[in-house]
Amino acid sequence: MEAFLIEGGIKLKGSINISGAKNAALPLMASSILAPGVHTFKNIPNLRDVKTMAILLSHLGAKSDFGETLTISTDEIRADDAPYEVVKTMRASVLVMGPLVARLGHARISLPGGCAIGARPIDLHLKALSSMGAEVNLHNGLAEVKAKKLRASHIIFEKVTVTGTENIMMAAVLADGKTILENVAREPEVVDLANYLNEMGARIEGAGTNRIEIEGVKSLKPSVHTVIPDRIEAATFMIAAAITGGEIIINNAPIKYLKTFLSHLKESGVSVRMEDKGFKVKGTEKLSSVDVITAPYPGFATDIQAQFMALMTIADGISIIKETIFENRFMHVPELNRLGANIKIDGSMAIVKGCKKLRGAPVQATDLRASASLVLAGLAAEGITKVSRIYHLERGYEKLDEKLSTLGAKILRIPDKLP
Ligand code: EPU
Numbered sequence: 207m208e209a210f211l212i213e214g215g216i217k218l219k220g221s222i223n224i225s226g227a228k229n230a231a232l233p234l235m236a237s238s239i240l241a242p243g244v245h246t247f248k249n250i251p252n253l254r255d256v257k258t259m260a261i262l263l264s265h266l267g268a269k270s271d272f273g274e275t276l277t278i279s280t281d282e283i284r285a286d287d288a289p290y291e292v293v294k295t296m297r298a299s300v301l302v303m304g305p306l307v308a309r310l311g312h313a314r315i316s317l318p319g320g321c322a323i324g325a326r327p328i329d330l331h332l333k334a335l336s337s338m339g340a341e342v343n344l345h346n347g348l349a350e351v352k353a354k355k356l357r358a359s360h361i362i363f364e365k366v367t368v369t370g371t372e373n374i375m376m377a378a379v380l381a382d383g384k385t386i387l388e389n390v391a392r393e394p395e396v397v398d399l400a401n402y403l404n405e406m407g408a409r410i411e412g413a414g415t416n417r418i419e420i421e422g423v424k425s426l427k428p429s430v431h432t433v434i435p436d437r438i439e440a441a442t443f444m445i446a447a448a449i450t451g452g453e454i455i456i457n458n459a460p461i462k463y464l465k466t467f468l469s470h471l472k473e474s475g476v477s478v479r480m481e482d483k484g485f486k487v488k489g490t491e492k493l494s495s496v497d498v499i500t501a502p503y504p505g506f507a508t509d510i511q512a513q514f515m516a517l518m519t520i521a522d523g524i525s526i527i528k529e530t531i532f533e534n535r536f537m538h539v540p541e542l543n544r545l546g547a548n549i550k551i552d553g554s555m556a557i558v559k560g561c562k563k564l565r566g567a568p569v570q571a572t573d574l575r576a577s578a579s580l581v582l583a584g585l586a587a588e589g590i591t592k593v594s595r596i597y598h599l600e601r602g603y604e605k606l607d608e609k610l611s612t613l614g615a616k617i618l619r620i621p622d623k624l625p
Contacts, residue, residue, distance in 0.1 A: 209622035210593040210607060212584035214566055218452035218613040221484060224440045224459060225251040225604040226433035230395040232298045233372040234402055234433060235259045238268065238278040239305035240376060241406050241426035248432040250276040251604045254597070258296045262288060266302065280428075283309055290316040290347065296601075297321060300328050301369055303351060304377035307340060312352045317344070322573040324532035334361045334374045338381060358383030358422060366391050366502040371418070372399050378420040379408040387418040393503040394463045398434045405429040437463040438509045439603060442578050444468075444487045445513045446610065448476040449520065449586040451489035454613055459485040466506050470496050470514065474521060495523035495560055500530050512538045512579035519547035520586060521560040528555050538576035541569040545583050545591065566591040574602045581606065585615055594622050 226249035236259065238245040250256060250272075260270040260278075267284035271277045286306055293299040293316040306313035318326060332349055336342045338361075340353035358381050363370060371391040376399075378385035390396070392414055400413030406429050409421040440459045447454040448471065461468070461480070468478055475490040495518055500508040508531040518525040519542055529535045536556055539549045544567045548559040566589030571577030577598040584591030596619075599606055607617045 207594075207622045208596055208619055210581060210584070210596050211618040211620050212566075212581065212591045212593065213616035214564070214585055214587035214589065214591060216450060216585070216614055216616060217489070218447050218450045218454055218585070218610070218615060220613045221455035221457055222443060222609050222613060223457050224435040224443070225249075227251070227395055227398070227436035227438075228253055228255055228602045229368070229393075230398040230433050231256055232259050233301050233369070233376070233395065233399045234431060235263060235276075235278060236301035236305055237376055237399060237402060238263070238280045238428070239266065239283055239302060239309050240379065240403075241428045242281045243279070243428035245278045245280065245428040246430040247276045247278070248430070249435075250433055251436065253602060253604055254600045255296050255298065255602060258292060259298065262292045262299050262302060265289070265292070266306070286310050286312050287314040288316055293318050297326060298369060300331065301373055303331065303349070304335070304373035304375070307335065307351050307353055308356060308377050308380040311354050312350075315349045315351070317347050317349055322537060323535045326532070328370070330363055330365060330367050330370045331373045334359075334363070334370065335377060337361055338377060338385070356381040358385040360386045362388040363390060368393050368396065371396050375400060375403065375410065375418060375420060378422065379403050379410065379426065381422040383422055385420045385422070387420070389416055390418050391502060392416060394434060394437065394460070402429065402431045405431060435460045438507065438575075440464065441467050441507075441510045442513050442582070442603070443609070444471060444478070445517050445582055446585060446613070447487040448474070448489045448493070449517050449582050451491065452613070453486065453488040455481065455484040455486050457484040461485055466504055467510055467514075470498060470506065474517065493517070493521040493560075495521040495525035495558070497526045499528040502531070508532060508535060509575050511535060512575045513582055515549070515556060515558060516542060516579040516582040516586075518558045519549065519561060519564060519583065523560055525558040525560070526555055527558060530554065537572040538579045541572075541576070541580055542583055544569050545587050547583070563588055565589055568592040568594065571595040571598045574598050578603065585610070
Protein backbone atom coordinates (compact mmCIF):
# COMPACT_ATOMS: atom_id res chain seq x y z
CA MET A 207 0.00 0.00 0.00
CA GLU A 208 1.18 3.55 -0.72
CA ALA A 209 0.38 7.04 0.54
CA PHE A 210 1.08 10.62 -0.53
CA LEU A 211 2.99 13.00 1.71
CA ILE A 212 2.14 16.55 0.73
CA GLU A 213 3.80 19.67 2.00
CA GLY A 214 1.12 22.31 1.47
CA GLY A 215 1.17 26.04 0.91
CA ILE A 216 3.04 26.14 -2.40
CA LYS A 217 1.47 28.14 -5.23
CA LEU A 218 1.33 25.89 -8.30
CA LYS A 219 2.85 27.29 -11.50
CA GLY A 220 3.44 25.90 -14.98
CA SER A 221 1.56 24.03 -17.66
CA ILE A 222 0.20 20.52 -18.10
CA ASN A 223 -1.62 18.25 -20.52
CA ILE A 224 -4.85 16.49 -19.66
CA SER A 225 -5.08 12.73 -20.31
CA GLY A 226 -7.83 10.84 -22.13
CA ALA A 227 -11.14 10.52 -20.25
CA LYS A 228 -11.54 7.38 -18.12
CA ASN A 229 -15.31 7.42 -18.48
CA ALA A 230 -15.04 7.64 -22.26
CA ALA A 231 -12.30 4.99 -22.54
CA LEU A 232 -14.21 2.30 -20.61
CA PRO A 233 -17.39 2.18 -22.76
CA LEU A 234 -15.28 2.54 -25.93
CA MET A 235 -13.28 -0.53 -24.94
CA ALA A 236 -16.50 -2.46 -24.20
CA SER A 237 -17.91 -1.46 -27.59
CA SER A 238 -15.08 -3.38 -29.29
CA ILE A 239 -17.05 -6.58 -28.55
CA LEU A 240 -19.64 -5.48 -31.12
CA ALA A 241 -17.39 -5.83 -34.18
CA PRO A 242 -14.94 -8.69 -34.78
CA GLY A 243 -11.47 -7.45 -35.79
CA VAL A 244 -8.86 -5.00 -34.51
CA HIS A 245 -9.98 -1.76 -32.84
CA THR A 246 -7.48 1.06 -32.30
CA PHE A 247 -7.87 3.66 -29.57
CA LYS A 248 -5.58 6.68 -29.25
CA ASN A 249 -5.17 8.86 -26.13
CA ILE A 250 -6.15 6.00 -23.80
CA PRO A 251 -5.21 6.96 -20.23
CA ASN A 252 -2.88 4.67 -18.30
CA LEU A 253 -5.22 3.90 -15.38
CA ARG A 254 -6.11 0.95 -13.20
CA ASP A 255 -9.74 0.93 -14.41
CA VAL A 256 -8.57 0.77 -18.03
CA LYS A 257 -6.37 -2.23 -17.15
CA THR A 258 -9.27 -3.86 -15.33
CA MET A 259 -11.44 -3.47 -18.44
CA ALA A 260 -8.63 -5.03 -20.53
CA ILE A 261 -8.52 -7.98 -18.09
CA LEU A 262 -12.28 -8.43 -18.40
CA LEU A 263 -12.09 -8.29 -22.21
CA SER A 264 -9.29 -10.85 -22.17
CA HIS A 265 -11.44 -13.13 -19.99
CA LEU A 266 -14.09 -12.88 -22.72
CA GLY A 267 -11.56 -13.87 -25.40
CA ALA A 268 -10.34 -10.50 -26.71
CA LYS A 269 -6.66 -9.53 -26.88
CA SER A 270 -5.53 -6.06 -25.79
CA ASP A 271 -2.16 -4.58 -26.62
CA PHE A 272 -1.05 -1.38 -24.87
CA GLY A 273 1.53 0.45 -26.94
CA GLU A 274 1.44 4.07 -28.04
CA THR A 275 -2.17 3.27 -28.85
CA LEU A 276 -4.42 0.56 -27.46
CA THR A 277 -5.45 -2.13 -29.90
CA ILE A 278 -8.14 -4.64 -29.01
CA SER A 279 -8.65 -7.68 -31.16
CA THR A 280 -12.13 -9.17 -30.84
CA ASP A 281 -12.17 -11.86 -33.53
CA GLU A 282 -13.00 -14.39 -30.91
CA ILE A 283 -15.40 -13.78 -28.03
CA ARG A 284 -15.71 -17.08 -26.15
CA ALA A 285 -17.08 -16.27 -22.69
CA ASP A 286 -20.29 -14.42 -21.88
CA ASP A 287 -19.73 -13.50 -18.25
CA ALA A 288 -18.41 -10.64 -16.12
CA PRO A 289 -17.28 -12.40 -12.93
CA TYR A 290 -17.83 -10.97 -9.45
CA GLU A 291 -14.06 -10.58 -8.82
CA VAL A 292 -13.89 -8.05 -11.65
CA VAL A 293 -17.28 -6.35 -11.21
CA LYS A 294 -16.70 -5.73 -7.51
CA THR A 295 -13.47 -3.84 -8.24
CA MET A 296 -14.98 -1.86 -11.11
CA ARG A 297 -18.71 -1.27 -11.61
CA ALA A 298 -18.17 -0.11 -15.19
CA SER A 299 -17.67 -3.82 -15.97
CA VAL A 300 -21.45 -3.89 -16.52
CA LEU A 301 -20.75 -2.06 -19.79
CA VAL A 302 -19.96 -5.38 -21.48
CA MET A 303 -23.57 -6.54 -20.96
CA GLY A 304 -25.21 -4.72 -23.92
CA PRO A 305 -22.40 -5.62 -26.37
CA LEU A 306 -22.32 -9.29 -25.27
CA VAL A 307 -26.07 -9.73 -25.72
CA ALA A 308 -25.85 -8.00 -29.12
CA ARG A 309 -22.94 -10.19 -30.28
CA LEU A 310 -23.58 -13.56 -28.63
CA GLY A 311 -27.26 -13.44 -27.71
CA HIS A 312 -26.49 -13.96 -24.02
CA ALA A 313 -24.59 -12.47 -21.08
CA ARG A 314 -24.11 -13.26 -17.42
CA ILE A 315 -23.14 -10.25 -15.36
CA SER A 316 -22.45 -10.32 -11.64
CA LEU A 317 -24.66 -7.77 -9.90
CA PRO A 318 -22.37 -4.99 -8.67
CA GLY A 319 -23.94 -4.48 -5.22
CA GLY A 320 -23.48 -1.22 -3.29
CA CYS A 321 -20.29 0.82 -3.39
CA ALA A 322 -18.65 3.58 -1.36
CA ILE A 323 -20.73 6.36 -2.93
CA GLY A 324 -24.19 4.79 -3.07
CA ALA A 325 -26.42 1.79 -3.88
CA ARG A 326 -26.02 2.16 -7.66
CA PRO A 327 -28.38 -0.55 -8.94
CA ILE A 328 -28.50 -1.58 -12.63
CA ASP A 329 -32.27 -2.12 -12.74
CA LEU A 330 -32.73 0.46 -15.51
CA HIS A 331 -30.18 -1.30 -17.77
CA LEU A 332 -32.03 -4.59 -17.26
CA LYS A 333 -35.50 -3.10 -17.70
CA ALA A 334 -34.44 -1.55 -21.02
CA LEU A 335 -32.93 -4.83 -22.28
CA SER A 336 -36.08 -6.66 -21.30
CA SER A 337 -38.20 -4.17 -23.27
CA MET A 338 -35.98 -5.03 -26.27
CA GLY A 339 -37.14 -8.63 -26.00
CA ALA A 340 -34.41 -10.05 -23.74
CA GLU A 341 -35.21 -12.60 -21.09
CA VAL A 342 -33.71 -11.37 -17.81
CA ASN A 343 -33.21 -13.66 -14.82
CA LEU A 344 -31.66 -12.68 -11.52
CA HIS A 345 -30.20 -15.52 -9.50
CA ASN A 346 -27.18 -16.27 -7.30
CA GLY A 347 -25.99 -12.66 -7.52
CA LEU A 348 -26.06 -12.81 -11.32
CA ALA A 349 -28.08 -11.07 -14.02
CA GLU A 350 -28.55 -13.56 -16.83
CA VAL A 351 -29.73 -11.92 -20.05
CA LYS A 352 -30.73 -13.86 -23.18
CA ALA A 353 -32.05 -12.72 -26.56
CA LYS A 354 -31.51 -14.52 -29.87
CA LYS A 355 -31.98 -11.16 -31.56
CA LEU A 356 -32.74 -7.92 -29.73
CA ARG A 357 -35.57 -5.88 -31.25
CA ALA A 358 -36.08 -2.15 -31.34
CA SER A 359 -38.06 -0.52 -28.56
CA HIS A 360 -39.12 2.91 -27.30
CA ILE A 361 -37.49 3.32 -23.91
CA ILE A 362 -38.02 6.22 -21.55
CA PHE A 363 -35.45 6.02 -18.73
CA GLU A 364 -36.99 6.78 -15.32
CA LYS A 365 -33.70 8.35 -14.23
CA VAL A 366 -30.82 9.72 -16.24
CA THR A 367 -28.11 7.03 -16.20
CA VAL A 368 -24.76 7.37 -17.95
CA THR A 369 -23.65 3.73 -18.22
CA GLY A 370 -27.33 2.72 -18.65
CA THR A 371 -27.59 4.95 -21.74
CA GLU A 372 -24.27 3.60 -23.04
CA ASN A 373 -25.18 -0.04 -22.45
CA ILE A 374 -28.51 0.23 -24.24
CA MET A 375 -27.09 2.30 -27.08
CA MET A 376 -24.53 -0.51 -27.65
CA ALA A 377 -27.25 -3.15 -27.41
CA ALA A 378 -29.44 -1.32 -29.93
CA VAL A 379 -26.92 -0.75 -32.74
CA LEU A 380 -27.30 -4.33 -33.99
CA ALA A 381 -31.01 -4.76 -33.06
CA ASP A 382 -33.85 -5.15 -35.55
CA GLY A 383 -35.49 -1.78 -36.31
CA LYS A 384 -35.29 1.71 -34.83
CA THR A 385 -34.79 2.09 -31.08
CA ILE A 386 -35.77 5.37 -29.44
CA LEU A 387 -34.22 6.27 -26.09
CA GLU A 388 -35.60 9.18 -24.08
CA ASN A 389 -34.42 10.95 -20.92
CA VAL A 390 -30.92 9.71 -21.73
CA ALA A 391 -27.61 10.96 -20.36
CA ARG A 392 -26.10 13.81 -22.40
CA GLU A 393 -22.54 13.49 -21.05
CA PRO A 394 -19.69 14.14 -23.55
CA GLU A 395 -18.54 10.55 -22.90
CA VAL A 396 -21.90 9.26 -24.23
CA VAL A 397 -21.37 11.37 -27.35
CA ASP A 398 -17.81 10.05 -27.76
CA LEU A 399 -19.15 6.49 -27.65
CA ALA A 400 -21.92 7.29 -30.17
CA ASN A 401 -19.29 8.83 -32.46
CA TYR A 402 -17.18 5.66 -32.37
CA LEU A 403 -20.21 3.44 -32.93
CA ASN A 404 -21.11 5.59 -35.95
CA GLU A 405 -17.49 5.41 -37.18
CA MET A 406 -17.94 1.61 -37.08
CA GLY A 407 -21.07 1.88 -39.24
CA ALA A 408 -23.86 2.32 -36.67
CA ARG A 409 -26.71 4.75 -37.32
CA ILE A 410 -27.16 6.81 -34.16
CA GLU A 411 -28.67 10.29 -34.06
CA GLY A 412 -29.24 12.68 -31.20
CA ALA A 413 -26.37 11.77 -28.85
CA GLY A 414 -25.78 14.81 -26.63
CA THR A 415 -29.51 15.59 -26.47
CA ASN A 416 -32.06 13.86 -24.23
CA ARG A 417 -33.39 11.71 -27.09
CA ILE A 418 -31.32 9.23 -29.07
CA GLU A 419 -32.53 7.33 -32.13
CA ILE A 420 -30.71 4.20 -33.25
CA GLU A 421 -31.48 2.47 -36.54
CA GLY A 422 -30.20 -1.09 -36.18
CA VAL A 423 -27.64 -2.28 -38.76
CA LYS A 424 -26.59 -5.83 -39.75
CA SER A 425 -22.93 -5.56 -38.74
CA LEU A 426 -20.18 -3.14 -37.69
CA LYS A 427 -16.50 -2.83 -38.68
CA PRO A 428 -13.67 -1.90 -36.25
CA SER A 429 -12.18 1.57 -36.65
CA VAL A 430 -9.63 3.98 -35.16
CA HIS A 431 -10.71 6.50 -32.53
CA THR A 432 -9.14 9.17 -30.30
CA VAL A 433 -10.54 9.37 -26.78
CA ILE A 434 -11.71 12.85 -25.67
CA PRO A 435 -9.76 14.64 -22.89
CA ASP A 436 -10.85 14.08 -19.30
CA ARG A 437 -13.04 16.98 -18.14
CA ILE A 438 -12.93 15.83 -14.52
CA GLU A 439 -9.13 15.71 -14.48
CA ALA A 440 -9.05 19.19 -16.06
CA ALA A 441 -11.44 20.55 -13.41
CA THR A 442 -9.33 18.97 -10.66
CA PHE A 443 -6.18 20.75 -11.91
CA MET A 444 -8.06 24.04 -12.23
CA ILE A 445 -9.07 23.70 -8.58
CA ALA A 446 -5.44 22.85 -7.71
CA ALA A 447 -4.40 26.21 -9.17
CA ALA A 448 -7.25 28.00 -7.40
CA ILE A 449 -6.78 26.41 -3.97
CA THR A 450 -3.04 27.19 -3.88
CA GLY A 451 -3.46 30.71 -5.25
CA GLY A 452 -1.27 29.65 -8.15
CA GLU A 453 -1.37 30.12 -11.90
CA ILE A 454 -1.38 27.23 -14.34
CA ILE A 455 -1.96 26.73 -18.03
CA ILE A 456 -3.84 23.67 -19.24
CA ASN A 457 -2.78 22.95 -22.79
CA ASN A 458 -5.71 20.86 -23.95
CA ALA A 459 -8.53 21.64 -21.52
CA PRO A 460 -11.94 20.47 -22.79
CA ILE A 461 -13.50 23.84 -21.94
CA LYS A 462 -16.70 23.23 -23.90
CA TYR A 463 -17.57 20.36 -21.52
CA LEU A 464 -16.95 22.42 -18.38
CA LYS A 465 -19.25 25.44 -18.77
CA THR A 466 -21.25 24.98 -15.55
CA PHE A 467 -18.17 24.23 -13.48
CA LEU A 468 -16.33 27.23 -14.95
CA SER A 469 -19.16 29.61 -14.15
CA HIS A 470 -18.99 28.44 -10.50
CA LEU A 471 -15.19 28.75 -10.46
CA LYS A 472 -15.36 32.29 -11.86
CA GLU A 473 -18.07 33.21 -9.37
CA SER A 474 -15.66 32.26 -6.59
CA GLY A 475 -13.25 34.89 -7.90
CA VAL A 476 -10.83 32.64 -9.78
CA SER A 477 -9.65 34.05 -13.11
CA VAL A 478 -10.03 31.71 -16.08
CA ARG A 479 -9.24 32.68 -19.63
CA MET A 480 -8.13 31.35 -22.98
CA GLU A 481 -4.65 32.35 -24.03
CA ASP A 482 -2.49 31.48 -27.03
CA LYS A 483 -0.71 28.68 -25.18
CA GLY A 484 -3.77 27.17 -23.53
CA PHE A 485 -6.34 27.80 -20.84
CA LYS A 486 -5.01 29.88 -17.94
CA VAL A 487 -6.38 29.50 -14.41
CA LYS A 488 -5.23 31.99 -11.78
CA GLY A 489 -6.13 31.88 -8.10
CA THR A 490 -7.27 34.88 -6.10
CA GLU A 491 -6.37 36.32 -2.68
CA LYS A 492 -10.06 36.63 -1.86
CA LEU A 493 -12.00 33.48 -2.64
CA SER A 494 -15.80 33.81 -2.35
CA SER A 495 -18.18 31.01 -1.36
CA VAL A 496 -20.45 29.62 -4.07
CA ASP A 497 -23.42 27.23 -3.75
CA VAL A 498 -23.51 24.04 -5.81
CA ILE A 499 -26.23 21.58 -6.82
CA THR A 500 -24.97 18.52 -8.68
CA ALA A 501 -26.99 17.39 -11.70
CA PRO A 502 -26.63 15.25 -14.83
CA TYR A 503 -24.72 16.93 -17.69
CA PRO A 504 -24.78 19.82 -18.53
CA GLY A 505 -25.30 20.49 -14.81
CA PHE A 506 -22.55 20.58 -12.19
CA ALA A 507 -20.92 17.11 -12.30
CA THR A 508 -21.11 14.97 -9.17
CA ASP A 509 -17.57 13.86 -10.06
CA ILE A 510 -16.30 17.41 -9.27
CA GLN A 511 -18.35 17.94 -6.11
CA ALA A 512 -15.73 16.69 -3.63
CA GLN A 513 -12.91 18.69 -5.24
CA PHE A 514 -14.98 21.89 -5.36
CA MET A 515 -15.89 21.38 -1.72
CA ALA A 516 -12.17 21.33 -0.86
CA LEU A 517 -11.90 24.76 -2.51
CA MET A 518 -14.91 26.08 -0.62
CA THR A 519 -13.37 25.12 2.75
CA ILE A 520 -11.08 28.17 2.47
CA ALA A 521 -13.56 30.57 0.78
CA ASP A 522 -15.08 33.59 2.46
CA GLY A 523 -18.59 32.85 3.80
CA ILE A 524 -20.85 29.80 3.66
CA SER A 525 -21.29 27.49 0.70
CA ILE A 526 -24.20 25.04 0.45
CA ILE A 527 -23.35 21.97 -1.62
CA LYS A 528 -26.23 19.71 -2.56
CA GLU A 529 -25.53 16.23 -3.95
CA THR A 530 -28.45 14.93 -6.01
CA ILE A 531 -26.92 11.98 -7.91
CA PHE A 532 -25.49 9.63 -5.27
CA GLU A 533 -26.81 9.19 -1.73
CA ASN A 534 -23.44 8.72 -0.03
CA ARG A 535 -21.00 11.02 -1.73
CA PHE A 536 -19.83 12.99 1.31
CA MET A 537 -17.22 10.52 2.58
CA HIS A 538 -14.56 13.23 2.20
CA VAL A 539 -16.30 15.53 4.70
CA PRO A 540 -14.98 14.04 7.97
CA GLU A 541 -11.52 13.85 6.42
CA LEU A 542 -11.61 17.49 5.25
CA ASN A 543 -12.73 18.40 8.78
CA ARG A 544 -9.61 16.65 10.12
CA LEU A 545 -7.65 19.23 8.12
CA GLY A 546 -9.47 22.03 9.93
CA ALA A 547 -12.41 22.54 7.57
CA ASN A 548 -15.79 23.43 9.04
CA ILE A 549 -18.37 21.30 7.21
CA LYS A 550 -21.68 19.98 8.51
CA ILE A 551 -23.83 17.44 6.68
CA ASP A 552 -27.61 17.77 6.63
CA GLY A 553 -29.05 14.93 4.51
CA SER A 554 -28.00 15.52 0.92
CA MET A 555 -26.58 18.93 1.79
CA ALA A 556 -23.14 19.90 3.03
CA ILE A 557 -22.84 23.29 4.71
CA VAL A 558 -19.28 24.52 4.28
CA LYS A 559 -18.22 27.46 6.43
CA GLY A 560 -15.00 28.85 5.03
CA CYS A 561 -11.99 28.91 7.34
CA LYS A 562 -8.80 31.00 7.12
CA LYS A 563 -6.40 28.08 6.81
CA LEU A 564 -6.36 24.29 6.58
CA ARG A 565 -3.70 22.50 8.60
CA GLY A 566 -1.95 19.28 7.56
CA ALA A 567 -2.97 15.96 9.14
CA PRO A 568 -3.14 12.29 8.22
CA VAL A 569 -6.31 11.54 6.21
CA GLN A 570 -7.72 8.53 4.45
CA ALA A 571 -9.02 8.31 0.89
CA THR A 572 -12.36 6.50 0.49
CA ASP A 573 -13.19 6.70 -3.21
CA LEU A 574 -11.71 8.18 -6.35
CA ARG A 575 -13.03 11.75 -6.27
CA ALA A 576 -12.96 11.97 -2.46
CA SER A 577 -9.25 11.13 -2.67
CA ALA A 578 -8.70 13.94 -5.18
CA SER A 579 -10.39 16.40 -2.83
CA LEU A 580 -8.03 15.38 0.01
CA VAL A 581 -4.97 15.85 -2.20
CA LEU A 582 -6.25 19.32 -3.16
CA ALA A 583 -6.88 20.23 0.48
CA GLY A 584 -3.39 18.93 1.34
CA LEU A 585 -1.86 21.21 -1.31
CA ALA A 586 -3.46 24.20 0.42
CA ALA A 587 -2.94 23.12 4.04
CA GLU A 588 -0.15 24.45 6.21
CA GLY A 589 2.32 21.70 7.08
CA ILE A 590 2.30 18.04 6.10
CA THR A 591 -0.74 16.03 4.99
CA LYS A 592 -0.52 12.29 4.55
CA VAL A 593 -3.19 10.84 2.26
CA SER A 594 -3.50 7.05 2.73
CA ARG A 595 -5.10 4.52 0.38
CA ILE A 596 -4.15 6.37 -2.78
CA TYR A 597 -4.94 3.28 -4.85
CA HIS A 598 -8.37 4.86 -5.29
CA LEU A 599 -6.69 7.74 -7.17
CA GLU A 600 -4.89 5.40 -9.53
CA ARG A 601 -8.26 4.21 -10.85
CA GLY A 602 -8.93 7.57 -12.47
CA TYR A 603 -5.98 10.00 -12.42
CA GLU A 604 -2.97 9.34 -14.63
CA LYS A 605 0.31 10.18 -12.82
CA LEU A 606 -1.36 12.72 -10.54
CA ASP A 607 1.70 13.10 -8.30
CA GLU A 608 4.08 13.52 -11.26
CA LYS A 609 1.85 16.10 -12.92
CA LEU A 610 1.47 18.05 -9.65
CA SER A 611 5.24 17.89 -9.11
CA THR A 612 5.90 19.48 -12.50
CA LEU A 613 3.69 22.35 -11.31
CA GLY A 614 5.94 22.78 -8.24
CA ALA A 615 3.92 20.81 -5.67
CA LYS A 616 5.84 18.99 -2.95
CA ILE A 617 4.20 15.58 -3.12
CA LEU A 618 5.95 12.31 -2.32
CA ARG A 619 4.76 8.75 -2.83
CA ILE A 620 5.72 6.66 0.19
CA PRO A 621 5.08 3.08 1.33
CA ASP A 622 2.29 2.89 3.87
CA LYS A 623 1.67 0.24 6.49
CA LEU A 624 -2.11 0.64 6.57
CA PRO A 625 -4.06 -2.59 5.90
N1 EPU B 1 -29.41 4.41 -11.17
C1 EPU B 1 -30.46 3.58 -10.87
N2 EPU B 1 -30.66 2.47 -11.64
C2 EPU B 1 -29.86 2.15 -12.70
C3 EPU B 1 -28.79 3.01 -13.01
C4 EPU B 1 -28.58 4.14 -12.24
O1 EPU B 1 -31.20 3.84 -9.91
O2 EPU B 1 -30.12 1.13 -13.35
C5 EPU B 1 -29.18 5.60 -10.37
C6 EPU B 1 -27.83 5.58 -9.61
O3 EPU B 1 -27.90 4.85 -8.41
C7 EPU B 1 -27.55 7.05 -9.40
C8 EPU B 1 -28.12 7.68 -10.69
O4 EPU B 1 -29.05 6.73 -11.22
O5 EPU B 1 -28.26 7.53 -8.30
C9 EPU B 1 -27.11 8.02 -11.75
O6 EPU B 1 -26.19 6.94 -11.91
P1 EPU B 1 -25.51 6.60 -13.31
O7 EPU B 1 -26.05 5.32 -13.80
O8 EPU B 1 -25.58 7.78 -14.22
O9 EPU B 1 -23.99 6.37 -12.86
P2 EPU B 1 -23.00 5.37 -13.55
O10 EPU B 1 -23.32 5.25 -14.97
O11 EPU B 1 -22.88 4.13 -12.72
C10 EPU B 1 -21.23 7.13 -14.34
C11 EPU B 1 -19.78 7.39 -14.11
C12 EPU B 1 -19.58 7.87 -12.68
C13 EPU B 1 -20.38 9.16 -12.50
C14 EPU B 1 -21.86 8.91 -12.82
C15 EPU B 1 -22.72 10.15 -12.77
C16 EPU B 1 -18.73 5.85 -15.63
C17 EPU B 1 -17.92 4.61 -15.83
N3 EPU B 1 -19.03 6.16 -14.37
O12 EPU B 1 -21.61 6.14 -13.39
O13 EPU B 1 -18.19 8.15 -12.53
O14 EPU B 1 -20.27 9.62 -11.18
O15 EPU B 1 -21.97 8.34 -14.15
O16 EPU B 1 -22.24 11.11 -13.63
O17 EPU B 1 -19.07 6.52 -16.59
C18 EPU B 1 -16.19 8.48 -11.34
O18 EPU B 1 -15.60 8.59 -12.42
O19 EPU B 1 -15.63 8.77 -10.24
C19 EPU B 1 -17.56 8.00 -11.32
C20 EPU B 1 -18.13 7.50 -10.22
